[in-house]
Amino acid sequence: MNPGDRMRIHDMVLGLFFITLAVMMIAFTGTFPAFPGQKYGPALFPRIIGVGILLCGALLFWRGWRNPAPNGDRRAFAFSPAFSERTRLVSFLLVPGGIVFYLLLAERLGFIPTAFILLCSLFFWFRVKPIPTLILAIIMTYGMQWFFGTMMRVPLPRGLFMQVLYGG
Amino acid sequence: MSAAILTAFGLVFDPYVLGVILASAIFGLFVGAMPGLTATMATALLVPITFFMSPVPALGAIVTATAMAIFAGDIPASMLRMPGTPASAAYADESYAMAKKGQLELNLGVNLVFSAAGGIFGVIVLIVAAPSLAELALNFSSFEYFWLACLGLTCAIFISGGDPVKGFLSLFIGLAIGCIGIDPAAGYPRFTFGNVDLMSGINFIPVMIGVFAVSELMRGVMSIEKAGEFVQDKVGALFRGLGTVTRKYWMNALRGSAVGTLIGALPGAGADIAAWVSYAMAKRFSKEPEKFGTGHVEGVVEATSANNSAVGAAWIPALVFGIPGDSITAIVIGVLYMKGMNPGPTVFLQNPQFIYAVFIIFILANLLMLPLGYAAIRGARKLLTVPKNILMPIILLFCIVGSFAMTNSPYGILLMLIFGVIGWLMEENGIPVAPLILGLVLGELLEQSFMTSMIKSDGAFLVFFQRPIAGILGAVTLAIWAIMLWRAFQRRTPAKA
Numbered sequence: 001m002n003p004g005d006r007m008r009i010h011d012m013v014l015g016l017f018f019i020t021l022a023v024m025m026i027a028f029t030g031t032f033p034a035f036p037g038q039k040y041g042p043a044l045f046p047r048i049i050g051v052g053i054l055l056c057g058a059l060l061f062w063r064g065w066r067n068p069a070p071n072g073d074r075r076a077f078a079f080s081p082a083f084s085e086r087t088r089l090v091s092f093l094l095v096p097g098g099i100v101f102y103l104l105l106a107e108r109l110g111f112i113p114t115a116f117i118l119l120c121s122l123f124f125w126f127r128v129k130p131i132p133t134l135i136l137a138i139i140m141t142y143g144m145q146w147f148f149g150t151m152m153r154v155p156l157p158r159g160l161f162m163q164v165l166y167g168g
Numbered sequence: 169m170s171a172a173i174l175t176a177f178g179l180v181f182d183p184y185v186l187g188v189i190l191a192s193a194i195f196g197l198f199v200g201a202m203p204g205l206t207a208t209m210a211t212a213l214l215v216p217i218t219f220f221m222s223p224v225p226a227l228g229a230i231v232t233a234t235a236m237a238i239f240a241g242d243i244p245a246s247m248l249r250m251p252g253t254p255a256s257a258a259y260a261d262e263s264y265a266m267a268k269k270g271q272l273e274l275n276l277g278v279n280l281v282f283s284a285a286g287g288i289f290g291v292i293v294l295i296v297a298a299p300s301l302a303e304l305a306l307n308f309s310s311f312e313y314f315w316l317a318c319l320g321l322t323c324a325i326f327i328s329g330g331d332p333v334k335g336f337l338s339l340f341i342g343l344a345i346g347c348i349g350i351d352p353a354a355g356y357p358r359f360t361f362g363n364v365d366l367m368s369g370i371n372f373i374p375v376m377i378g379v380f381a382v383s384e385l386m387r388g389v390m391s392i393e394k395a396g397e398f399v400q401d402k403v404g405a406l407f408r409g410l411g412t413v414t415r416k417y418w419m420n421a422l423r424g425s426a427v428g429t430l431i432g433a434l435p436g437a438g439a440d441i442a443a444w445v446s447y448a449m450a451k452r453f454s455k456e457p458e459k460f461g462t463g464h465v466e467g468v469v470e471a472t473s474a475n476n477s478a479v480g481a482a483w484i485p486a487l488v489f490g491i492p493g494d495s496i497t498a499i500v501i502g503v504l505y506m507k508g509m510n511p512g513p514t515v516f517l518q519n520p521q522f523i524y525a526v527f528i529i530f531i532l533a534n535l536l537m538l539p540l541g542y543a544a545i546r547g548a549r550k551l552l553t554v555p556k557n558i559l560m561p562i563i564l565l566f567c568i569v570g571s572f573a574m575t576n577s578p579y580g581i582l583l584m585l586i587f588g589v590i591g592w593l594m595e596e597n598g599i600p601v602a603p604l605i606l607g608l609v610l611g612e613l614l615e616q617s618f619m620t621s622m623i624k625s626d627g628a629f630l631v632f633f634q635r636p637i638a639g640i641l642g643a644v645t646l647a648i649w650a651i652m653l654w655r656a657f658q659r660r661t662p663a664k665a
Contacts, residue, residue: 008597018337023346028359035354040622042351042358045615049343056337059656063333079598084389091389095382095564101570101584103578114570119561126392126557131206139560144569152220154573 008078012068015061022054094125110159111149115141170268176524179224188221189529191227193236193536197544200558203250204388205440207237211499212304212380212650213563214572215373223507224525230503231526232533234496235287235323235479236313238439239541242279242472243548246272247398255439255475258447265463267399275404278413278465279472280541283423286473286533289425290432290480295527298516301488309595310624311632313489314617315641317610320491322648324603334599342607343614345370352612355621360529365579372502372608374571374583379601381567382588385560387595392556395653403545417469420450425477432478435485438494439475446474480530487511487523490613495602498609623658 029043029050082088088114098118099142106114128136148154179185192214199210210233218226241253246263256263308316325335348359349369360366411565414421427449428442450470451460460467482493483500490511494499504511509519516523545552571584591601625631633639 002656007593009324009593009597025359031337032356032358038354038623039627040353040619042354043353044343044622045618046347046358049340052336052340053344056333058341059333060337088390091392092386095386095389096585096589098561098564099382099568099581103581107578111569115565119565122561123558126560127558128555133559136562137556140405140565142176142206144565148573152573153216154569155576156569156572158183 007080007083008071008073010068010074010076010078011060011070013064013076015057015059015064018053019061020074022050022057025053040051055066091125093144094122098122106157106159108159109157110163111156112141112145112160113159113161114157115144173524174479174518175521176205179230179521179525180277180528185225185228187216188225189228189232189532189536192233193533197240198538198551199233200306201252201548202241202554202556203244203248203252204384204556205379205563206253206384206496207234207241207255208380208499209384210234211496212377213566213570214243214375215376215499215503216395216573218503219317219506219574221374223504223509223522224529226503226507227500227522227526228345228529230496230500231529232536235476235530235533236540237365237535238475238479238534239280239283239472239537240254241285241546242275242283243545243551245280246275246651247552249293249549255443256472256474258443259471262447262461262463263466264399265461266468267463267464271463271465272399273406274406274409274413274465275468276403276545277408277410278468280471280538280545281410281414282424283475283476283541283635284534285421286425286428287476287480287537288531289422289427289473290477290531291527291534293429293433293477294480294484296532298484298488298523301484302498302513302516305488306517308426308513308637309635310617310620311638312641313613313636314621314632315638315645316489316491317614317617319641319645319648321603321606321610321614322652323437324436324606324647325600326648326652330600331598332656334597335603336538338594338599338601339603339607342604344607345375345604346608346611348613349498352616365575370608371574371580371583372605374580375572375587375608376499376502376605377567377571378587378589379605381563383595383601384568384582386588386592387563388556389560392560397548398552399614402526403548406542406545413465413469417466418464421473423449423453424473426479428474429481431474431483431498433484435491435493438480438496439478442478443471443475447471458566476534483530485616486511487515487526492606492609495605498605501609515556540578 026047029046032041032043034041083092102114102118116137119140121135123133123137145156151157196210196289198204200207211230214229214233218229221229237253238255241251241256242263243252245251245256245260246267248262251260263275274314321339325332325339348366349357350367351358357367357461425444427446429436431442431445432439442559447467447470450467451457454460454466456464482497484495486497487490489503492501501511509515509522567584568581571580572578574580594601621632633642
């Protein structure tokens with residue numbers, strides 16, 4: 001993959017971001033209490049790390065300033081050309097999107113229907129044929145519920161589904 | 169000691185443990201052979217399952233899966249010119265060139281046998297070196313641990329050879345994330361903003377699943393339709409011609425194993441760097457360097473021995489000092505902490521049977537590699553055509569459930585999501601993610617040893633150098649920092665021009 005194929009943030013922007021982050025972090029350590037009789041409190045270590053981040057951020061910023069177009073690209077954000085293809089963009093967004101979908105619905109609906117819908121939609125988008133989609137989604141959902149929920153006793157969300165099935 | 173060894177045998181040769189080892193071997197072979205799924209990802213996906221096991225099967229699963237995955241990465245490298253894991257990337261072109269010349273069988277045979285041999289070499293060094301190093305480490309105080317942690321973290325950036333500024337940045341971010349939660353010295357909640365979930369700290373497993381698996385998925389789904397071309401449909405006799413290769417290149421195998429072991433044992437560098445260095449070394453010392461790149465077996469012998477020997481050797485600093493040798497052992501250290509076995513020399517005294525069990529499993533895994541790897545090569549054609557469009561959604565669901573299981577709440581999933589996106593952004597911008605994980609895992613040890621040392625020495629930094637071993641470690645660390653600074657300035661000069 002060559003550098004132009006990536007989602008790149010300009011060094012100056014990255015540098016500024018980390019400088020801001022570090023300053024906020026160091027400022028926040030000011031609220032940590034000092035302990036009487038002890039010179040070194042909980043603020044010391046985060047402050048040292050904050051200084052480290054600050055230095056790295058400053059170096060990045062300085063590099064970006066000295067050499068603003070390392071790959072002949074001055075833009076603050078450069079998106080990979082693959083993102084301009086709608087299909088690929090949707091595929092990409094489906095990964096974090098799928099996780100958000102699960103986060104929003106699992107507690108309410110329950111693990112089984114949420115996982116089933118999630119798998120079916122992803123299989124559908126990635127062009128798995130309908131019958132394998134249904135079979136795989138059922139097997140995988142049930143398999144994970146069995147392995148994690150029953151065997152490992154992970155309290156997977158029960159939601160409406162189990163309430164309807166088992167009455168609470 | 170003999171009682172501990174006997175106990176260890178008893179622990180390993182239990183039907184349940186053996187079953188776990190076998191299942192993880194198959195899992196490791198599969199993940200390793202699938203291009204785009206790495207050995208680190210195999211470990212990351214295994215952790216939520218091992219979480220529910222007792223220490224020996226949990227460690228057995230990780231040991232076996234990683235050893236198998238590093239070998240299995242060689243299979244698609246020669247069949248499709250796509251390394252299954254980054255550790256096979258160094259000689260993927262060479263392997264593919266061999267396959268094109270009609271030497272696919274020889275190449276795979278060499279990869280299988282020398283991977284197992286290299287793996288066993290690394291384990292023998294682990295078995296010999298770890299206990300004696302542990303004895304030395306028993307005398308260590310907070311000063312030595314402070315420098316060791318610094319050295320380990322620095323090596324992670326120094327050896328990787330990438331941009332040191334970005335490496336350090338990643339490390340500091342990891343350390344900063346490690347600060348979230350109750351601080352280890354005074355018990356004050358830092359950066360928690362009153363949130364109960366954050367009080368318990370950032371659980372490193374969802375972070376790791378995010379960084380190593382979710383970000384990998386985000387990259388993978390973009391090129392889901394890409395499939396390679398198989399060189400040939402059938403694989404013939406694997407071991408024909410192997411004797412000649414062994415007689416001619418045994419020195420390469422030995423050197424590769426030795427270099428791989430050394431690199432693996434260094435904190436921060438693992439199998440992939442071992443393979444690159446060994447391949448380059450084979451070429452440098454070869455009598456026929458002009459043949460490299462045209463499908464010559466010499467470099468393959470050396471590099472495939474090296475990457476597998478690095479797997480075992482990476483456990484030396486992990487078990488003895490609690491300092492990870494690579495990103496896989498960083499995960500292992502997290503698992504050890506979870507199991508209440510704080511890695512470090514005291515494990516050798518308190519729980520020697522677990523250490524011996526790890527040794528036995530390592531040997532077993534490398535021996536198992538021969539029959540199982542043989543079967544994997546035979547079935548590779550089918551294995552490699554498992555469609556990614558089916559695999560990716562299943563892995564995603566697995567990541568979600570696995571992260572949930574670590575916190576028993578959506579907090580784990582949220583962490584995984586956030587760090588998946590951060591990990592993806594970091595990699596896109598050339599910021600390595602391994603130092604972040606190392607920083608997160610080592611942060612507490614670093615802070616604790618630093619704070620204890622500061623309080624002991626009353627802030628006098630010279631005391632950090634007064635004990636002999638601490639002095640040497642400190643001097644080495646400072647020297648590496650100086651070299652890195654010097655290099656950073658060197659790097660700047662051509663950029664100016």
